[in-house]
Amino acid sequence: MSLTDSIIGRPLATSEERAEHIGVAAGIPIFGLDGLTSAAYGPEAAMTLLIPLGIGGVEYGWRIIGAILILLAIVYFSYRQTIAAYPGGGGSYTVASENLGEKPGLLAAAALMIDYILTAAVGISAGVTALTSSVQGTRFAGLQSHTLLICLIILVILALVNMRGVKDTGTAFMLPTFLFVSTLLALIVVGMWKTIHAGGHPMPMAPIPAALPASVGTLGMWMLLKSFASGCAAMTGVEAVSNGVMAFGEPRVQRAQRTLTVIIGILMVLLFGIAYLAKTYRVMPMDPDAAHFQSLLSLLVTAVFGRGWFYFLTMGSVLVALALSANTAFADFPRLTRAIAMHDYLPHVFILRGRRLLYSHGIYALTGFTAVILILFGGVTDRLIPLYAIGAFLAFTLSQAGMVVHWKKGEAHPGRVWHMFVNGIGAVATGITTVVVLVAKFRAGAWVTALLVPVLIGIMWVVKRHYSRVRREMSDMAPLNLVNLQEPIVVIPMARWDRITEKAMRFGLLLSKEIKVVHVHSDDEEGSLDEIWDEHVMAPIKREGLQEPELVTIPSNYRFVITPLMDYILKLEEENPGRKVAVLLPELVVRHWWENALHNQRVQLLKLLLLVKGNQRIVVVNIPWYL
The missing domain is CATH 3.40.50.620 (HUPs)
Incomplete structure (x- = not known):
């Protein structure tokens, strides 16, 4: 067996494709890990901005997570309908292109590509942050100075694992995913049990400082908007299942819908539980630049269990799951670039399938762009979060608006109006959120994403123009010209x-x-x-x-x-x-x-x-x- 076969597996024949299809159990880690692990950093991203509010930040953080849960439920019902309407894979690009036209489709494509790259970067970065946070005060505390190197090593490992194909990837990531979910559920259950036995007021870890004088009125409202915008990072990755419907075995629509239901259900429980524990234990995030920084999750696990074996088991599972959450991008980015390339907006090399029946060039591209992002931002999560979520919510909005048009154009049936209503509510809710996220995060770095989207659209137009010119010149299938045949x-x-x-x-x-x-x-x-x-x-x-x-x-x-x-x-x-x-x-x-x-x-x-x-x-x- 060659070295290549040992690392990424033997070549697969086209006839073996059916055996590579997956079920619900494998679909959860492949398409849901990004969404599930956002519970580890989403609440913290929201509450970090509320530190100036002092004790009030705990209460407001709880309410913000509640608003995010409502929005998450709306998006869930919208995407269940999208999966049923587009069993061949109904990502935002496909839905927007077919129902809203070429330009909205390109807008969705650009937003999604940027979002997937940031998904990979943020997932890996958050995982390494969890690692460096958990080893503070130990002999491994020096790992924090090697954050970027660790991020890049994990990125390469992820790329190699994904080169083995969807089925092998799902098998490899199943155990880390279920361990992550189990430990966090245990944290929530035990934390709530202790809260109930303490009369609703368990011993807080440390007194929270009083609010600063300026943290009221207009400044407070602006802070809450920014906090909500950062917390919306917990919703990224929801679209992944609708993009990857074709990866499931028959009946693929039902399996994809069940997978989405399980992912969203678990995510809502985790977000609610972590926000509730932060409120009852009165735990606020630390300043990321503070000495001996610990993540919110690390503080919560310490408050509930102490620094025993369960602490290290939980933080270890969080580290692995966060690092592997980038896999959602690896699962969907190649499928997205293939769909775009099929319409001549990206190089046709993205259409080709590699030795393991996957779109290898999409994996290469994602790995390269993610490495660039990690290097530019030093692998620090909080520097990446402001760029995050805008692309996802823009894609959500276009997809839901496209689905409204889809139902409107379709044949009349009893549930048609209800379908339009659900997707319409989703479009309005995510559209408003997109504006809020863009405005709240603009100066913090969202302007970079806002600038990259039109640049990427321009690049896709150039690629399309090239292929159109090639097609014009090559499509003249006249009889063989034998005039003026001379030796050169x-x-x-x-x-x-x-x-x-x-x-x-x-x-x-x-x-x-x-x-x-x-x-x-x-x-x-x-x-x-x-x-x-x-x-x-x-x-x-x-x-x-x-x-x-x-x-x-x-x-x-x-x-x-x-x-x-x-x-x-x-x-x-x-x-x-x-x-x-x-x-x-x-x-x-x-x-x-x-x-x-x-x-x-x-x-x-x-x-x-x-x-x-x-x-x-x-x-x-x-x-x-x-x-």
Whole structure:
């Protein structure tokens, strides 16, 4: 078994695709881990901004999570309908494109691509934050200074796991997902039990400072809006199931809907439970820049269980689950880019399936862009959160608006008005949230996302224009044109006479009777091709009675080689209208990649320039010599 097979598995035949389909149990970690793990950082993201409100921040944080839960329920019912209406995968791009038109579809596509990249970055970053938080006060406290490196290592591991395919990924992530959910549910149940036995007021960890004088009135309302906008990060990833319906086995619609129901149900319980415990235990998040920083979840687990074995089990499961939550992006981003590429808005390479029946190039692209984001922001979650959620809510809004149009255009049936109402409520709710998130987070970094969306749309328009031009030029299926068939003028650049150039000359004699061997000679060059030309080249040709090639020697006082060759070839093509010019490039092919550094790369450069500056009448032919 090769190393590649050991790491990412053996190649799968197309006929094995059905065996790669998944059920509800595997669908939860694949499509739900991002949403579920947002319970670990969503409440904290909301409550961190309420620190200036002091004791009041605990109460307001509870209310904000309540508002998010209501919004989450609305989005859940909306996406259940989307799954039923689009059993082939009804992501925001598909729904918006088919029902709202091309431009809204591109807007949804750009928003979703950015959201998935940020999903991967935030998930990994949050996982590493949980790790560095849990080891504060131990001999591993120094890990915090290596946050970025740990993030990048986890990213590479995730990419390799996902290269094995959907089924293997689901199997690998099932245990960490269920351990994460189980430990948090245990935290909530035990915390509530202790709260009840303490008469509703368990011992708080530490006194919370009083509110600052400025934390009332208009400033307080603005703070609450910003807190709500940050907390909405807990809703990202909800769309994942509707994008990946085709990954499920039959009956895929019912399985996808059940998967979505389980994911949203668990997420609502976790969000409610964590917010409730933070309120009853009076735990507020720490300033991320504070010395010995601990996450809100770390503080809650300490308050309920202390720093025993369960603390480390819980924080370990949170670390693993958060790091793996980026897998939701890895599951959906390749499917999204494939759908966009099918409409010519992204390179067609995203359509191709790899050795494990998945869209490998989407995984490569996501890995690369996520690495860039992590490097730019140092792998710190709180620096990434302001960019987050805007793309998701914009996609939510377009998808729900598209579904309203879908029901309106469809055939009349008893539930039609109800379906339109549900999706309409979803569109209005997520639309308002999008505006709130954008305004509240704009100066904190949301402007970056707002700028990237139109830039990405512009790039997709350029790609579409290119493919449209290619299609126009290639679609003329006229009968084979046999007019003006002539042998090409063969040009062979030749620095010296050796085995490689001999092979090129032999092939050139097969192609044409008109061959021009071009030798660029500099003043400091010892010897010249002219000195051996007659004996080694012309004599054998004359003996066989073949057409004699012409040796063209170009002096180069300044030792330039590529420029004189290009000038000669382009001039020759211009002087021979109607004739093809075939440039034969003798090239040494080495066995090991590192050996390329031992040879000059003039052939590659000349080939590139000929392709860039040439035209339909210049043909480039490689003549390889395998070392």
